[in-house]
Amino acid sequence: MEQQNFIHELMDATDQKLTPKQAQIIQAAIEIFAEKGYAATSTSEIAKRAGVAEGTIFRHYKTKKDLLISIVSPAITRFVVPFFAEKFVQDVFDQDEIEEIEPLLKNLISNRYQFVKNNVPLLRIMLQEMAFHPELQEQYKRVFVSKVLPRFKQVVDQLRGARQIGDIPTETVLRLTMTTIIGFLITRFIVMPDYPWDDETEIEYTIQFIRNGLKGI
Amino acid sequence: MEQQNFIHELMDATDQKLTPKQAQIIQAAIEIFAEKGYAATSTSEIAKRAGVAEGTIFRHYKTKKDLLISIVSPAITRFVVPFFAEKFVQDVFDQDEIEEIEPLLKNLISNRYQFVKNNVPLLRIMLQEMAFHPELQEQYKRVFVSKVLPRFKQVVDQLRGARQIGDIPTETVLRLTMTTIIGFLITRFIVMPDYPWDDETEIEYTIQFIRNGLKGI
DNA sequence: CCTAAAATTGAGTGATTACTCACTTCACAT
DNA sequence: ATGTGAAGTGAGTAATCACTCAATTTTAGG
Numbered sequence: 300m301e302q303q304n305f306i307h308e309l310m311d312a313t314d315q316k317l318t319p320k321q322a323q324i325i326q327a328a329i330e331i332f333a334e335k336g337y338a339a340t341s342t343s344e345i346a347k348r349a350g351v352a353e354g355t356i357f358r359h360y361k362t363k364k365d366l367l368i369s370i371v372s373p374a375i376t377r378f379v380v381p382f383f384a385e386k387f388v389q390d391v392f393d394q395d396e397i398e399e400i401e402p403l404l405k406n407l408i409s410n411r412y413q414f415v416k417n418n419v420p421l422l423r424i425m426l427q428e429m430a431f432h433p434e435l436q437e438q439y440k441r442v443f444v445s446k447v448l449p450r451f452k453q454v455v456d457q458l459r460g461a462r463q464i465g466d467i468p469t470e471t472v473l474r475l476t477m478t479t480i481i482g483f484l485i486t487r488f489i490v491m492p493d494y495p496w497d498d499e500t501e502i503e504y505t506i507q508f509i510r511n512g513l514k515g516i
Numbered sequence: 517m518e519q520q521n522f523i524h525e526l527m528d529a530t531d532q533k534l535t536p537k538q539a540q541i542i543q544a545a546i547e548i549f550a551e552k553g554y555a556a557t558s559t560s561e562i563a564k565r566a567g568v569a570e571g572t573i574f575r576h577y578k579t580k581k582d583l584l585i586s587i588v589s590p591a592i593t594r595f596v597v598p599f600f601a602e603k604f605v606q607d608v609f610d611q612d613e614i615e616e617i618e619p620l621l622k623n624l625i626s627n628r629y630q631f632v633k634n635n636v637p638l639l640r641i642m643l644q645e646m647a648f649h650p651e652l653q654e655q656y657k658r659v660f661v662s663k664v665l666p667r668f669k670q671v672v673d674q675l676r677g678a679r680q681i682g683d684i685p686t687e688t689v690l691r692l693t694m695t696t697i698i699g700f701l702i703t704r705f706i707v708m709p710d711y712p713w714d715d716e717t718e719i720e721y722t723i724q725f726i727r728n729g730l731k732g733i
Numbered sequence: 734c735c736t737a738a739a740a741t742t743g744a745g746t747g748a749t750t751a752c753t754c755a756c757t758t759c760a761c762a763t
Numbered sequence: 764a765t766g767t768g769a770a771g772t773g774a775g776t777a778a779t780c781a782c783t784c785a786a787t788t789t790t791a792g793g
Contacts, residue, residue, distance in 0.1 A: 318739095318740070318741095320740080320741075335555075335648060336553070336555055336647070336648055338552075338553055338555035338556040339555040339648070341779075341780065341781080342780080342781060342782080343779085343780080343781090351741080351742090352741060352742045352743060353742090353743075353781090353782085354741070354742055354743065354744095354782085354783080354784085355740080355741055355742070356782095357781085357782060357783080358739095358740070358741070358742095359740095361782095362781080362782080363781065363782090423647070426647075427644065427647060430553070430640070430643075430644060430706075431552060431553055431556070467721055467725075468721075471718065471721045474699075474700075474703055475696070475721070475722070475725050478695065478696060478699025478700065478702075478703060479692070479695060479696060479699070481699070482691075482695025482696070482698070482699050483691075483695065485695075486691055486695060489647075501688065504684055504685075504688045504692070505692070507729075507732065508684075508692050508729035508730070509729065511728050511729050511731065511732055512724075512725035512726065512728050512729030513725070514728065515724065515728055535769095535770070535771095537770080537771075538770095558749075558750065558751080559750080559751060559752080560749085560750080560751090568771080568772090569771060569772045569773060570751090570752085570772085570773075571752090571753080571754085571771070571772055571773065571774095572770075572771055572772070573752095574751085574752060574753080575769090575770065575771065575772095576770090578752095579751080579752080580751065580752090
């Protein structure tokens with residue numbers, strides 16, 4: 300039901316009007332790709348679950364891979380960009396100087412937490428298929444370098460000025476922050492989704508861990 | 517060339533004597549599984565690269581999946597167990613009390629760093645295929661809970677006594693430590709293997725990050 | 734209501750798949 | 764040397780694969 304959001308955003312984002320059957324195809328493909336992986340999924344199975352003839356898939360997508368790309372590509376953008384771009388444009392520039400790292404981390408983690416929570420199958424597909432499709436890796440890289448990296452550096456510099464971050468290279472700060480957050484999300488939603496998580500508490504510990512880890516002594 | 521180690525250890529561990537052709541099959545399978553994923557790999561391609569008839573594969577492994585399991589299963593054990601077991605039995609019990617977290621982390625990270633460095637294709641296969649094969653997940657869980665978890669808890673308790681770790685639940689300490697270390701290894705060897713890493717420095721920052729993150733203020 | 738374009742269909746295609754099996758070759762104990 | 768079981772072979776098989784296309788149904792403007 301939350302995927303419906305994604306499908307509508309996919310419509311808006313690409314300006315392609317999706318026919319009802321096309322939306323069913325994408326919905327079914329997301330489900331099955333997440334369950335068994337792209338390579339192990341047959342187009343006949345997608346058609347079956349979508350309640351559609353197999354030929355209909357190929358009317359809209361030239362190849363099976365084309366279908367995958369049309370799903371994962373917008374998902375990458377929607378997952379990566381808000382990491383340190385859109386959402387923070389306001390927060391960063393509303394106040395001339397950032398003096399506290401905590402609200403920043405809180406905002407960032409909570410935001411990505413909600414997105415992942417509503418798009419677990421998409422995250423699974425992203426993680427699985429980026430390994431085997433260089434064009435997806437390149438898109439990730441392109442988006443990250445152009446949209447996320449500059450803002451991140453800016454923020455880190457300001458935080459360093461406010462003595463919130465110790466003597467650690469910016470690239471390393473980025474790596475440690477990202478792996479901790481992504482590690483939390485993957486542990487929470489992919490590795491141990493059934494563990495009785497106390498999410499608020501866990502997020503709070505994660506924020507403190509990053510904060511103290513970056514501050515040094 | 518480093519995989520050769522793994523193949524020999526696989527021999528010793530399972531007490532199965534591998535014929536030369538069988539070793540070639542495993543070597544080829546590791547390579548191609550890592551490159552294209554299990555589902556996208558055909559047994560004919562494995563046979564071709566191994567320089568072996570396709571029938572030979574099925575002489576030794578009942579199914580293609582059987583071949584996968586016989587590769588990944590020992591790899592899981594060899595990757596997970598040393599995280600807080602074998603290697604630390606001595607270090608932990610030689611001294612009655614552990615008072616410093618740093619040498620512990622240094623030892624742990626360096627050790628897993630070397631293992632992953634020598635077994636990148638195996639790590640790739642593990643990460644990819646554990647998602648789709650519940651029996652692999654269960655083996656991971658079994659090994660982790662029986663071999664790693666108890667010792668880890670013991671160590672954390674001692675470190676807490678020595679005021680090296682703040683007021684954080686043991687499970688959360690485990691999660692944060694593991695994701696940071698595994699995150700580093702995956703970033704280093706899978707996501708950005710071509711980045712000009714200064715490994716020693718990066719390991720040092722990672723240790724300090726975990727240390728300060730867990731200590732609190 | 735008509736009609737042309739767009740959407741949908743499902744039987745059909747050649748290629749490829751994991752796996753089998755009757756057979757040959759090999760290693761080695763006697 | 765010779766017999767024997769294990770190792771290795773590769774042509775063969777039914778199933779399944781991604782994809783095509785001629786025919787049919789649906790949609791929408793006049």
